[in-house]
Amino acid sequence: MTAFTGTWRLLLLGLRTDRFKLAPWILIIAFFPATVYNSYSTVFATRQEAKELEQTLSTNPAFTLLIGPAHHLDDPFGFTVWRMQVFAMFFAALMAVFAVTRHARAAEDSGQAELVDSGAVGPHARLAAAVLLAWLASAAVALIVAGTLVASGARTAEAFALGSLIGGMGVAFAGVAAVTSQIGSWSRTANTLAAGVLVVSYVLRGVSDTLADSEWMLWTNPMGWGELIRPASERNVLPFVLLLAAGLVTAVVGGLLSRQRDFGGGLVGQRPGPARWRAGIWGHTATLNRAPTLIWLATFVFLGFVFGLVTGTMRDFYERNTFVRQLLAARDTTEADLTLTFVSMLLLMLALAGGTFGIQIAARFTAEEDEGHADWLLSTGLSRQGHFAPATAVALVAPAVTMSTGGVVLAVTAASTGAQVEVGDVARQALAAVPALWLTAAVGLAFVGAFPTLRWIAWLLVVYWLVLTLFGPLLKAPDWLLNTSPFHVIPRVTAPDAEWAPVWWILAITGALVAVGFAGYRARNIRGA
Template sequence: MTVTVSRTRGRTGSRAAGGRLTGTGAMIRLALRRDRIKLPLWVLAITALIPRFYGAATTVVAPTPEARLEATLMIQGSFMKVLAGPVFGDPAGTSQQYFLLAYWVEFLLAAALMTILLVTRHTRAEEQTGRAELVRAAAVGRHAQLTAALVLALIGNAALALCSAAAAIAVGFPIGGALLFGASLAAAGLVFGALTAVTAQVTEHSRGAAGLAGVALAVAWILRGAGALQSPEGGPLFWLSPLGWSQQTRVLADERWWPLGLPVLAAGLLVAAAYALAERRDLGASLVAPRPGRASAAPWVRSPFALALRLQQAAIGWWAAAFLAVGLILGAMTGGMLTTDLPIFSAGADLGRAWIGLMVFTGSLYTAVFAVLSVLRLRTEEVRGRSGPVLAGPTGRVTWFGASLLVTVLAVVVLLAVYGAGLGVGAAVSTGDPAYVGEVTRACLIRAPEVLVLLAVPAALLGLAPRLLGLAWAALAYCGFVTVLGTYAGLPDWVPNTSALSHLPWTPLGTFTPVATVVLTALAAILTALGLYGLRRRDLATG
């Protein structure tokens, strides 16, 4: 008998044939399908803010050429350059130039944040949940998922560049300047997407990967601000920041495309580093091995409250440090506000305290973001099965949920106090008035009830309808929008009153309103009770 053996390349042999990039096309299609809602929402939300912020800049802050000139000179000659950056071109420029001066950095940060979360979601998060292991059991190469995530980041940022350019044209940008503006946003996003591809190889958890990339983004923001103080057109430190590279394109001034070569080069080097690091680790592992925990818990961790505090202490610490730094920076701008006469402030107002009142309100928005994220973390613990072992013991659902919410409530108070102290110290140093410290800290703490309402919204959704938790972000965005811009957007007078952020006064600072405080606190308690009731009655996710 003669036996002939032929080597047929079927599906089982395709992995060896294609190597580390086998299945990349399928992974790209899967990533596009999974992000068919989130990514377009990010792009459309950022794009929609361009005409909205342009309208605020030209109708609220600086509606006349004289007001634009005054606002530009104030930024140019004060600590506000840390936020805005250098002033390129004529200080008495067009409304489009003032829009870039006031808000360009915010859009760069939004593009970077969008890409950080996108790459984390399709790399380290997939490994953490075990889905990557199931995918890699098929004919999928080692680098297919990473490549798909990077291609998706490229597609998302290209879409953002085109959409933002179109929005810029709609508000009066010339075509060349609009395209350069869109490209600057995409360049910043791609750099931090590539950086996230590296941090995803370093840490074991998606939160750590996104956190390291977020720290790098904060450092880039600080370097850009410090560089803006060094020179009218950006000093050496400005050139060390990827955000600074995008601003050095000088849109609507002496426009230049060549600075965008720096983020392209940096992104290429970071991607190469990500691939090299991915070769050195196993699937699900990380380059930095996690520290083994103790065999038995310390006595102070043996309660639901202590466990909840232990799980959130790192996040609370990082947020507190960021709040202190932001508070000091914003407070230091108070001195420059004393000499301005912008239409955003009422005639005859105490401009220093008017500015601080606006910043106190901004701090409550920041704190509400932390509160929503804290509640969303509980859903993550449930879905990934980490709450199951806790609830399998003597700890009940209400105790587990209540302890976590109590830690979040206390953290909200701490963050408001830290932010208020930083804001007050910055204001006191810039104006020479030490009364700001206690006054501003008290004003921040008085706003706690409105933050608690925005905390209670996701708490209620988690218990009653956990699949609708995303509505918590919609509620926060709605409250912020109608409170700040509702009147200028032509909305009826009653609409701002539907916001939880509209019932505590901004000025004078530290004004306590008992009725509004009691009503908001009661509303927060009712929503939280509904969440606890719903959690007791529904099934838990099993992971």
């Protein structure tokens, strides 16, 4: 028996068991570029309109930080690359990370891996099958992206270049997940570490695109390599090779590390809990969510600091941009207004990211139930409402604290660099986004409390809001559709005619959803391990 005995059978098993889990990822990521490509004639009546949009976008570097530089918008494929490449790479990487972690790490958490390894299976077979599964899914995304774009009228070389960079990101981060699956003691830890690498890569790419003379930073991270392929113009091969090489090397490293840890454990061991139950159910819930809360808080502090430094460079950007200088000279706007618009976009990015935090906490509550811990707690005389209340409080408070902290760090950092921005305005703008975070958390709580088997709908709804908020305005979606996203209706706090009615509606819906969660948890059966 070799180290890889059984890999092929485990791969076939993974394809069978994951077909309904991977299919939505593959189809959504793969078909969206063609949708954007075919919408070009709807978005722009003439090529001149596209050129004017490209010039307008040059005045707001927030879009560059968010989705990359806007080039070649007068061509349908160039517009598609600008709108899709960064986010398609991001979600392809997440797809690969979740697939590898699910089979390499989560299988050990649930005990399934112990049954598999007791058979005629080599020591590297499970990890190899998990990585190959993610690579196959990434290849499927690449081929479908290229095929649908060619069918829509795009040039073949360009279409396959875009598909390659999206699929290449999946290959690279499948390897990253192979490593993090050996480091963390639980699948949640492995996913968090891999997602952290992805976020750092995203930030480095955005900072490189925004700052002058910093293209070298693109060569330091996988997302930068993907952007350097430049499918609408140069179609460079070397960055694509780097993505594939990174995926292969990290997968090998993951295999080597897997021999250095105990089954069910990680290279970083889990610290044992206290001998006695601290502070009852509230202390128990706080302990369960302490690690993810600290990770999210550190992430938002880091992002706030980086975004604040970038905001401090805006004056140099305005001086370099001829169109902005003309606007300022004509007094059509002010430097402070442009800077606050930029900061508002950065805060929107933080809010969209933080929207998943509350759902993550709600999902942790369900995990406790699936593992049988809820039965133990409720057998002590703890009421259903008493069990659900601490999770609800943490799901609402923790995202608000992280968002507010990130906004304050951004404001203070930007002000310390001399940016034309008021700390109080930025802090209030960050607080204005908190109700949207509460609504996403409430959606997760409602499904966890009343319909736990359908909690995936909460994640799907967050993805819908993200796509609608980021892509809806440029794709000229109707106002009624845009207003279904709580992130789209966040008011501009410094505007004299700021509209606060949607915020009150969001708060009312949040309260109703939390009530649904409480009522549902009280009435339904408790699931156990």
